[in-house]
Every structure is written in C-alpha cells, then in structure tokens.
Amino acid sequence: MTSVKDFRVERAATATELGRGAFVFTDDYSVFDWGKMPDAIPNKGASLCAMGAYNFELLEDAGIPTHYDGVVGGSGEAVPLSEVADPPREMAIELTQVPDLPHDGREYDYDAYYADAGENHLIPLEIVFRNTVPVGSSLRSRADPADFDLDFAEWPDEVVDLPEPVVEFSTKLEESDRYLDRSEADRIAGPVDIDRLEDLALSVNEIVTDRADEVGLVHEDGKIECFHYDGEIRVADVVGTFDENRFSFDGQEVSKEVIRQYHKRTQPEWVEAVSDAKERAKAEDVADWKALCERDPEPLPDHVVDAARDLYTAGTNAYVGRDLFDAPSLSEAVETVQDL
Template structure:
C-alpha cells in the first residue's frame, strides 16, 4: 500500500457521520508498488489535483456521488473553475478506515468490518480496462478469449477490448492481489459487487468521453469507494495520469512512461522487485521490500523535465484550459518518445 499524496484530517469520521479532510498532492511518484521513488517530478502533484478535481465535477454533473468538496485556493474551498492557479490541495469527505489486522501474511477482513459498521472506506480497488496496452498485468493473468478477443495469444501491440472489463483488487494489503468473486464479496462488506462494478463502468464512461474530446485514448483506470449509510460514493481521486492510463497518438502519457523507462534502464532493480514479491509468498510476513536486493537509482534531470512536461501538458489538454505553463501536448509527447 503506497501513496504519493499527503493527507490531513480536519474532522474525524465517526460510526454515524462522515468527517472532513484534505489531500495534498506531492510531486513524488511511485512505480511497481515501491513507494516514493528517489526523485520528484515538478508540478506533477498540481496536475493530478487539477485533473482529479475536473473529473469529480464531471461525475457530480452526471449525478454520481463522490467525496469531493472542492480545491483549496488561498485557504478557501472553491471549484476548480474559480481559481487561476493550479491547485495542490483537495477538500474531501472522510469515511472511517479501521485497522486491517494481519497475522502470518493473512489479513482479517472480518475484524475490519466489525469495526467499520455502516461508514467505511471500502478496502478494494475497482479496475476497469478499455484496452490492454504494453505492460498491462491482464496479459499475464487472463487469456485473450476470456476478455472477448478472437485471438489465441496476446499480440505485442496494444489491443482495444470489445467491451470494458471490470476487476477487483485489494487496497490495503502490502501487495495488491486480484480477487475471485467470492473473496471480493466478503472484502466489500455491505457494498454489493454489482453496484461497485456498475459505478466503475459509469466513471469509466465519463472519463473516456472527456478523454475522447481532448484527443486522448483512455486505456484503463480504477476507482476507490466509500460506503456510508447505505450509499456508495466515489472516493480517493479519479482519472489522473497516476490512477489511469492514457495515450496520445499511440504514445503513453501516463505513469506507464516511467514504468517502461525503468524496465529498460534499470532492469536489475525491476527484476529484484519481482523476485522479492515472489519470495514473500513463501515466508511469513508482508514486507517484500525488505527482501529486495537493490534500490532504484535517481533519474537524470532531462528525464525528470520530460516527465514534468508530460504531466502538465497532458493536464492542460484534458482539462481544456492552459492552467500550466507547459509545451503543447504534441511537443511534450514528441520529446517523451526518446524515453521509449
């Protein structure tokens, strides 16, 4: 479980009532579940905050309930359209997040829900996929015919799916796991899987339509949700270059660029991460990073600058407003091709 957002509580959630808090979007980044990497990407946090706020406003306009309250501008909570500066903080409603006990690598969701009651952050990520790009984990877990494709083997190039695929994975565990339906149902608690899947498809539709209007291809993404008083709301943040994969003219403009760059330039570290994740399955415990035999190296300054331009130029295009001082998206993507 990793995050590059900081989090503050203004009023704690209770068994009966939502609380209030704020996300602070940092310029840190994380890949392969490592946690915060050695570098920061300038303006990354603000670009994610702006994209997330824009998407929450779109969802609310479609009647989809969320935990979003606005962005923070000079101490006040306002709509994104009311500020001229890229925001770094987002105001949100909070649900309870009980402890998830773990013993010998086994997580006790029964104890989580006993404390959660009727107001909790659902300990799942609901993943939706419109395409299967290079690097997608779906390629290693499912055969093409299982997701509606009329081929025997996965082709090397990205593949569009005939219909979006929805999957469920763990949220609070040390290493994400994709789940079968029976286990997912128990982890979801009072929320139903059909409701969560339908909500994910609606969010996917809204983000995909906005991406299409901006000239982007929306490949996949996820939502997280809270459950309060019988209602499921979209939580965390939605439709950013960290939570979702987007491409432009066939080139990735999401965090996937940094994943693939590390695979190419730091294969020993990427291999050590994979080995540690496999090894932890055979020992008692959950901290696979302690078993990793190497750490990631910092990025070169030109790589950091290229990544920053991708985030900010992409955010400008998606929002439809030049909120950031960034090159146009064509120029940013052309430069980023050198990282492929």
C-alpha cells in the first residue's frame, strides 16, 4: 500500500515470473513525504488513474515496455481507457518482486536486496527528469544556475526553462528518500545500466511533454519508477499524473504543488516541524523521521478541497481529451486556485 493508492495482489511475482494485481486509487493525498493527510480530495484518485492509464498507453504505442494492463471497467475486466464511460479507479498491472531492504539506522544494505531479487525486481530508484525549474523545485537547493549554463548568479523568483532536460536519481525504498550522485545511483541500480535508465526517462519525458504541449499545458518535471525482468526494463508505478509530475497552465501550477505551496503559506509551523524532524533523524541516524515530528498537519478548508478537486479533474479532462469528469474548464479551475 502507498499513501494514495492501495495495492491488490492477485498472483504474487516469483523469481522467474511476473505476478498480476491492481492499483486501487484513493482520494487521499500526501505532501512533504508525510503520507496520508487528514482529509481527502474527491475524484483525485480517479483523475490519477485515468491520466496514468492514458500515458501508459502512449508509452506502449511508442514501444516502451510498461507494467500496465488496462483499467478495470464495470465488467471487472482490464480494458483500454477508451472503453470505459465512467472515470476508472482501478488499474490492472503486472507485478515484480520487491525484496526487503535491510538497514541499520540510515545505512541500507543493497547487496542483501539484490541477493534476494534475482532477475525480477523493482529497481530501488526514482529517475527524475526536469524541463524547467519552478519556484518550488528542490533542485534550487542542490545546484546553482551556472551548473546548467544559465546566465544568472541566483535562482530568480520565477520558473526557469532549462536548455536541455536534466535527469537526476533518488532513492525509492529508504525511509526518507535522498538525491544521489551518479556513482551512488549506479551502485544502487545493481545489474541495470544507469545510462539505460537515463535514456528511458528522457524518452518518457519527451512523450509526456509532447502531449502536454498539444493541450496547452507546460510539462515542468516528473519521474519514473522501473523494474527489471529477464533483462528488460519496464516502466512501473504511475506515469505523468498531477502527483508524479508538475505541469502549468498560463503560468499557474497544475499539480500537487498547488497543495504543497498552500500548506507552506498557511501551515508554516507544521512544514518547519517536518523539516526539523528530517534533519534530526539524519543527525541521530534514525530512519523513521516522522516519529520525531512534533506537529501534525491540519485539514484543508472546504473551499481549498473543492478548488483542488476541480483542478485535478479539469486538468485530466484536458489531458486525455475527454469529458470524463463533471468539471469546469481548465482555465476556470486555474483561475480559482490563483485566488487561494
């Protein structure tokens, strides 16, 4: 189970065979790695399911292997997104193995992970691609503009377009994920060539960017997760949604970043407590930072929940080119969140 979708196993994966199962998307949301927040956003789960399915089908059409097997319609069978009339909440997927990742404090034993993994396993990395550097991007704290041949000394208080997409790697299975330099990412990737992962991420990025451009969205950044099976790398988890990726429309963020920034403005004490807990956990070599956090988040006001719902659903309608949801136009939804 993840913080925003449930995980159903119908047939477990083995060392030599893929399993079968499904993601069941909920309306929960998570910001700042907190996990399930104290409220929910109606229709968010169906929005992510539909948008993710649409992107997986784009990838498959482009010859990129994935774990996607269709959305689950009213018949209970896995079908293409075009064959469902109502927004789906379940996505049928193939399953790989995810061995335990032993750790002592914040020291993780990836050798033990791969000893149990065989040739069928989740690659314990997130591969992040960036086309722009929005104001909320974590890249601003790790790099200077000059690192990307940008002609200014400090990051400006506006979105910055990158000359070329940038690929980064972060951990996937650690209690508190962290960005990695290329050598450590290569080590954690195990038997998989890090260059192959980078090339795959750039291909996915290009496909999502092209589709976003077709519907008037700007694709700013995103990530993929992958698994390794019988020598092949397949794209897993969910791709190109408003939770995994950042998009904008007429300069306004259209993604989970809207909710993140709202929390920063209205619950700064909680956001600071989360940051302090992560730093304390790092200093004390403790994996579970959340147990050290001295504050809990508060629920969102009703009008913010409503605005977030409309943003997710209107954005999905635009992206998939169908009125799957009863939602305002994307421009109307964007105008509402600009006033939050």
